[in-house]
Amino acid sequence: MTEALGRVFMGRCGSIAAILAVLWGTAMLTIRPSTWTPPVRSVLSRQLLFTAVDGVLAGVRFGAAVGVLVIVQAAIWIDTLGVAQGVVAPMMWRGIVRELAPLLACLVVIGRSCIPIATELATMMVNGEVELLDAEGVDPMTYLVVPRILSVVISVFCLAIIIATSMVATGYMLGWAVDAIRVDLWTFLESIFRQFNTRDLVFFIPKTIIAGAFAGAICCIDGLNVRGTMTDIPRVASRTGIRALTAVLTISAILSVVFYGRFLMLKIV
Amino acid sequence: MPVVQTEIEEPVAPPKAVVLELRDFTFHGSSANAVRFTDINLVVREGELIVIQVDPTFKSREFVSVIQGLKPANQGKVLFQDCDWEGNDHDRHFRMRSRIGRVFEGHAWVANLNVAENVTLPGLHHGISIGENAERWVKRFGLKQLSNKRPAFVEPSQLQIHQWIRAFLGKPSLLILEQPMQYVAATMFPVLAEAIDEVRRSGCAVLWITNNPRFPDHAFDPAATYLHAESEKLVALSKGVNDE
Numbered sequence: 001m002t003e004a005l006g007r008v009f010m011g012r013c014g015s016i017a018a019i020l021a022v023l024w025g026t027a028m029l030t031i032r033p034s035t036w037t038p039p040v041r042s043v044l045s046r047q048l049l050f051t052a053v054d055g056v057l058a059g060v061r062f063g064a065a066v067g068v069l070v071i072v073q074a075a076i077w078i079d080t081l082g083v084a085q086g087v088v089a090p091m092m093w094r095g096i097v098r099e100l101a102p103l104l105a106c107l108v109v110i111g112r113s114c115i116p117i118a119t120e121l122a123t124m125m126v127n128g129e130v131e132l133l134d135a136e137g138v139d140p141m142t143y144l145v146v147p148r149i150l151s152v153v154i155s156v157f158c159l160a161i162i163i164a165t166s167m168v169a170t171g172y173m174l175g176w177a178v179d180a181i182r183v184d185l186w187t188f189l190e191s192i193f194r195q196f197n198t199r200d201l202v203f204f205i206p207k208t209i210i211a212g213a214f215a216g217a218i219c220c221i222d223g224l225n226v227r228g229t230m231t232d233i234p235r236v237a238s239r240t241g242i243r244a245l246t247a248v249l250t251i252s253a254i255l256s257v258v259f260y261g262r263f264l265m266l267k268i269v
Numbered sequence: 270m271p272v273v274q275t276e277i278e279e280p281v282a283p284p285k286a287v288v289l290e291l292r293d294f295t296f297h298g299s300s301a302n303a304v305r306f307t308d309i310n311l312v313v314r315e316g317e318l319i320v321i322q323v324d325p326t327f328k329s330r331e332f333v334s335v336i337q338g339l340k341p342a343n344q345g346k347v348l349f350q351d352c353d354w355e356g357n358d359h360d361r362h363f364r365m366r367s368r369i370g371r372v373f374e375g376h377a378w379v380a381n382l383n384v385a386e387n388v389t390l391p392g393l394h395h396g397i398s399i400g401e402n403a404e405r406w407v408k409r410f411g412l413k414q415l416s417n418k419r420p421a422f423v424e425p426s427q428l429q430i431h432q433w434i435r436a437f438l439g440k441p442s443l444l445i446l447e448q449p450m451q452y453v454a455a456t457m458f459p460v461l462a463e464a465i466d467e468v469r470r471s472g473c474a475v476l477w478i479t480n481n482p483r484f485p486d487h488a489f490d491p492a493a494t495y496l497h498a499e500s501e502k503l504v505a506l507s508k509g510v511n512d513e
């Protein structure tokens with residue numbers, strides 16, 4: 001039993017070490033000018049088009065739907081607790097920017113792009129295309145992994161902003177329609193911007209970038225680790241989805257604890 | 270004044286540089302039909318053409334991957350331009366591979382790129398100017414232009430000729446041809462042979478692996494060396510593969 005637990009623990013440590021190694025390698029290659037050859041730039045632009053641009057509509061739809069849920073919940077709590085309506089905007093803003101938008105952006109990118117990336121890389125591996133690139137002197141890490149991880153990171157960050165905007169817009173429209181929000185749009189936006197501080201930025205940027213980087217690294221590692229035949233690829237795809245989601249949720253939880261815990265402590269002191 | 274008579278000696282040409290060397294090389298491969306070698310030595314110098322005939326049931330892909338440092342040999346050393354493939358200096362290994370042109374046996378294309386992108390990818394990645402050079406090889410091998418279709422939609426003979434172009438395009442120091450005439454009409458043999466002779470004259474070493482027991486009788490200039498892979502050794506053939 002102890003031995004089995006130890007094996008699982010060491011396996012997890014190995015996985016995390018592999019992810020960190022890939023992310024470190026990606027960071028080093030990204031800042032090296034010689035990495036950015038025309039084919040690598042082309043892969044990055046194609047991947048950004050697929051992951052970020054094509055994902056905008058899905059992000060807006062998700063944001064709008066969750067914006068409705070948030071405003072409905074806000075209205076219920078206003079009635080239940082009898083708090084002033086001015087509380088709605090800051091509550092929405094904090095909930096959206098700090099937690100919901102980054103998480104939703106990760107879900108969109110994992111569903112739309114990470115699983116296809118893992119499938120594509122696994123197919124290339126099984127077909128011998130990765131060996132082909134290697135034989136041509138084209139580093140698969142530079143050509144396949146770096147642009148994909150970067151595109152996932154950039155996409156999660158950009159989509160999180162778009163989703164946050166979509167949620168706020170939907171929330172305001174619905175809140176105004178059901179009389180939960182009685183101020184005009186500019187006053188509403190002004191109250192939101194007043195809530196914006198560097199702490200939000202400090203929280204939003206690492207949350208989107210770290211979560212996106214882990215999701216991108218996991219899908220690349222899983223795709224390139226496939227050993228076997230085409231029939232192994234669906235298993236890789238489903239495992240990647242679960243692993244990436246687990247990583248994103250865990251990172252979100254850890255970052256929330258780290259940030260809120262520290263601020264709370266400072267407040268107490 | 271005394272007249273001193275000196276004898277003028279014919280200058281001896283220095284031996285050409287070694288491009289590829291297999292030293293005490295043993296490789297057994299991971300698949301049952303991989304071509305195998307035990308304790309062989311092979312030296313390929315600049316401008317040389319070595320034709321290795323393997324039995325039709327054997328596949329050479331793994332062996333060539335060992336030559337390119339993609340897989341380890343069971344024993345011995347593989348040296349390309351006096352450098353081995355050992356260690357973790359991956360940048361050096363990729364630079365070395367960029368000087369090797371290869372026609373692959375089996376799958377040789379990135380499926381989500383079109384054929385033209387596949388052909389130009391290594392050159393563009395390594396910063397080699399390919400524009401005019403590509404045009405020259407396209408004309409030479411009888412194509413109108415590089416295909417803009419995905420590899421799955423191009424017929425095998427055309428794909429094989431595109432493989433030739435890709436291999437020649439990067440001005441390689443070593444050209445490894447695995448079954449280059451596979452899928453291609455025999456009438457294209459002289460065209461390929463002339464192209465090989467041309468790159469050999471500029472110093473490129475060529476390793477041609479064939480499983481065709483009736484290898485066409487062609488007077489390569491300079492002359493080729495013919496070897497046969499049998500009993501996990503390389504045996505010299507005196508007059509050519511087809512004279513066996």
